[in-house]
Amino acid sequence: MSRIDDLISTMTLDEKIGQLIMISLGADTIVTGPKAAADPSVADVRAGRCGSVLNLVGRDRIHALQKLAIEETRLGIPLIFGLDVIHGYHTAFPVPLGETAAFRPDVWRESARIAAEEAADDGLHLTFAPMLDLARDPRWGRIIEGPGEDPHVGRMLARAKVEGFQSADLARRDAIAATAKHFVAYGACTAGRDYAAVDISERMLHEAYLPAFEAAVRAGTLAIMPAFIDIAGRPLSGDKGFLTDLVRTKWGWEGIYVSDYDAIGELIAHGVAADFAEAAALALKAGMDIDMQSRAYPEGLKPALERGLIAMDDIDAAVRRVLAAKERLGLFDDPYGRGSVAGGAARPLAARRAAARDAAVVSMVLAKNDGLLPLAKSGGPIALIGHASVKDDEALGSWFALGDMNPITGLADGIRAAFPDRDVIVERGCDLALDGPSPESDDADIARAVEAAKKAEVVLLAIGEPALLTGEAASRTRIRLTGRQEELARAVLATGKPVVLLLGCGRPLTETWLYDAVGAVLITWYLGSEAGAAIGDVVSGARSPSGRLPVSWPRHVGQIPIFYNERPSGRPWAPGEHFTTRWVDSPNTPLWPFGHGLSYTSFEISAPRAPATFRPGESLTVEVDVADVGDRDGATTVFLFLRDRVASTTRPIMELKRFETVDLAVGERRTLRLTLEPEDFFCLGPDMVARAEPGVFDLLVGESADREKLKGIAVTLLDEAAVA
Ligand code: BGC
Numbered sequence: 001m002s003r004i005d006d007l008i009s010t011m012t013l014d015e016k017i018g019q020l021i022m023i024s025l026g027a028d029t030i031v032t033g034p035k036a037a038a039d040p041s042v043a044d045v046r047a048g049r050c051g052s053v054l055n056l057v058g059r060d061r062i063h064a065l066q067k068l069a070i071e072e073t074r075l076g077i078p079l080i081f082g083l084d085v086i087h088g089y090h091t092a093f094p095v096p097l098g099e100t101a102a103f104r105p106d107v108w109r110e111s112a113r114i115a116a117e118e119a120a121d122d123g124l125h126l127t128f129a130p131m132l133d134l135a136r137d138p139r140w141g142r143i144i145e146g147p148g149e150d151p152h153v154g155r156m157l158a159r160a161k162v163e164g165f166q167s168a169d170l171a172r173r174d175a176i177a178a179t180a181k182h183f184v185a186y187g188a189c190t191a192g193r194d195y196a197a198v199d200i201s202e203r204m205l206h207e208a209y210l211p212a213f214e215a216a217v218r219a220g221t222l223a224i225m226p227a228f229i230d231i232a233g234r235p236l237s238g239d240k241g242f243l244t245d246l247v248r249t250k251w252g253w254e255g256i257y258v259s260d261y262d263a264i265g266e267l268i269a270h271g272v273a274a275d276f277a278e279a280a281a282l283a284l285k286a287g288m289d290i291d292m293q294s295r296a297y298p299e300g301l302k303p304a305l306e307r308g309l310i311a312m313d314d315i316d317a318a319v320r321r322v323l324a325a326k327e328r329l330g331l332f333d334d335p336y337g338r339g340s341v342a343g344g345a346a347r348p349l350a351a352r353r354a355a356a357r358d359a360a361v362v363s364m365v366l367a368k369n370d371g372l373l374p375l376a377k378s379g380g381p382i383a384l385i386g387h388a389s390v391k392d393d394e395a396l397g398s399w400f401a402l403g404d405m406n407p408i409t410g411l412a413d414g415i416r417a418a419f420p421d422r423d424v425i426v427e428r429g430c431d432l433a434l435d436g437p438s439p440e441s442d443d444a445d446i447a448r449a450v451e452a453a454k455k456a457e458v459v460l461l462a463i464g465e466p467a468l469l470t471g472e473a474a475s476r477t478r479i480r481l482t483g484r485q486e487e488l489a490r491a492v493l494a495t496g497k498p499v500v501l502l503l504g505c506g507r508p509l510t511e512t513w514l515y516d517a518v519g520a521v522l523i524t525w526y527l528g529s530e531a532g533a534a535i536g537d538v539v540s541g542a543r544s545p546s547g548r549l550p551v552s553w554p555r556h557v558g559q560i561p562i563f564y565n566e567r568p569s570g571r572p573w574a575p576g577e578h579f580t581t582r583w584v585d586s587p588n589t590p591l592w593p594f595g596h597g598l599s600y601t602s603f604e605i606s607a608p609r610a611p612a613t614f615r616p617g618e619s620l621t622v623e624v625d626v627a628d629v630g631d632r633d634g635a636t637t638v639f640l641f642l643r644d645r646v647a648s649t650t651r652p653i654m655e656l657k658r659f660e661t662v663d664l665a666v667g668e669r670r671t672l673r674l675t676l677e678p679e680d681f682f683c684l685g686p687d688m689v690a691r692a693e694p695g696v697f698d699l700l701v702g703e704s705a706d707r708e709k710l711k712g713i714a715v716t717l718l719d720e721a722a723v724a
Pocket residue numbers: 031032033084128181260261472
């Protein structure tokens with residue numbers, strides 16, 4: 001008998017249920033949901049009423065609680081300690097949407113690796129990341145946590161993050177388990193309103209929303225967190241079709257489902273369960289293993305068993321999966337391993353900081369530059385104006401669960417260090433004001449900022465969206481500057497001084513007038529521990545910017561949802577034609593397309609080359625030459641899109657299939673070889689079966705999804721019958 005079977009055969013019902021319960025025990029971390037009715041406590045652990053814990057931080061506290069679980073519970077089963085390690089642990093990396101803009105899987109993997117090393121060093125085993133929710137609606141605050149609008153990007157990010165967190169061996173003392181979340185289509189919530197219902201087609205689910213999760217499963221993610229929402233009447237937390245039939249049976253996944261915070265109990269509010277027993281039964285039978293912080297499993301599983309809604313086998317199956325996860329994490333053999341590595345599991349601090357600085361540099365997106373950037377190393381005073389210049393911790397974004405942070409290199413320090421020979425005058429300008437107008441005291445601050453601008457040769461205007469207005473439960477109908485920041489910007493612009501906008505945001509902000517008015521726009525997201533140093537690197541030209549937008553940037557809120565890979569219309573837009581798909585008061589195009597991002601140098605991308613024909617089942621290698629033809633080193637991202645000209649169902653205007661970010665020295669030219677696999681040509685037929693249909697495909701390459709600038713060739717997938 002295996003260790004797990006052995007254990008299960010000796011466990012009481014209470015002990016079994018305990019393994020399926022995760023409680024929050026951290027007082028000093030962010031609690032992301034409503035408070036439980038009765039505060040869970042250490043007594044629950046001692047009584048075996050809990051198998052995993054979230055939100056507890058600190059090596060000693062984790063060690064002490066693990067010791068209690070091992071030594072003072074009847075069976076001595078180790079606990080799993082989980083936390084939202086989202087974009088770093090002690091060392092903060094750019095927020096996920098920002099880091100996605102790097103379009104560098106190596107950077108994505110490395111930041112997860114470093115976060116895992118730091119978290120494991122504190123005794124943690126599990127993170128609730130990566131968040132893989134495709135989002136095409138920036139009104140949704142959680143767009144900041146994910147990969148943006150494109151399914152292929154989501155897939156690549158999923159793989160890199162799971163590999164980074166988990167390493168090659170999950171039992172390693174510096175590995176933590178990943179949780180792919182929130183399964184699935186949470187980002188499609190109605191009108192971008194968090195937690196609202198989702199109603200999308202099965203086709204869209206398969207084409208756009210599921211691929212990142214499937215990639216996480218292929219990469220071996222230990223855990224998946226079902227989303228809060230319901231899809232077309234099916235709340236995910238209780239849906240067997242999604243959780244078991246699709247993911248476990250079809251995809252062959254063997255990990256554990258961890259519910260979202262209170263999500264099983266919320267099946268009652270969804271209206272698919274009358275009480276905790278029904279909610280617990282629905283979730284358990286769907287395949288949900290662990291109940292995070294709701295009363296459904298603690299209070300509902302026993303009555304559900306008594307009422308015959310579930311069988312003991314259902315409970316045993318979930319317990320078996322949870323114990324198997326503990327085994328994969330190495331917890332039975334080495335329960336105190338994480339947190340006990342001599343010298344620490346994490347690499348030296350300087351190396352972590354250097355990685356954070358590099359990630360921050362490559363995540364910034366230079367959206368506009370009329371030649372203002374980079375600033376000269378010497379010259380007249382620089383006025384650094386705006387809240388981000390004085391509020392360093394804004395750079396941590398909305399979700400940084402830990403108090404125990406390494407210090408942040410703030411913007412003012414970063415700019416001063418980058419320009420030792422120039423005067424830097426720092427002014428706050430105005431308050432951030434989470435909602436409504438800022439206090440009157442801002443009058444004086446705005447006046448001082450204007451004076452600073454007048455004295456300066458150039459202004460760095462560091463304004464944007466308060467970090468606290470992004471993330472969970474932060475949906476907005478106006479995705480614009482808050483408080484009196486617009487007034488500040490107008491006052492500064494009125495001085496006539498050249499203005500560089502350093503835009504801090506977790507989603508596109510529709511301040512089109514401002515982007516028109518300033519000389520340069522550098523999107524700085526929330527860049528983490530080394531934000532200031534990294535911004536200094538780019539503003540001074542020590543590094544050339546190379547980030548690209550992972551989302552189409554709307555001109556107005558009215559264009560939302562806007563994304564590049566929509567399906568064609570029977571009446572495509574045509575200049576001067578009235579009855580075509582368009583708005584009468586706005587162009588169809590976004591302000592900046594998916595993939596947009598400038599550099600201080602310039603590149604030449606050749607037309608793609610590929611064999612004119614290929615056979616079913618064959619891969620196809622596409623060659624593209626890329627050269628740095630400007631006057632400094634830099635990096636560009638080459639995107640390869642595919643268009644299926646004629647198929648049995650309509651295909652997107654174009655779909656991203658590959659991207660590659662290349663660092664080039666001045667004058668350097670390289671040939672990229674991008675190989676497309678047979679599945680890349682698949683289309684979901686009317687019968688929902690994926691297959692490649694013979695015919696002509698356009699291969700389009702370029703530096704963004706701007707269709708005007710893409711270069712393409714056509715290739716033909718031969719008809720099997722004709723080939724034979
Ligand atoms: C969020 C999850 C998070 C969980 C635990 C929830 O409110 O939706 O993303 O992992 O809380 O903190």
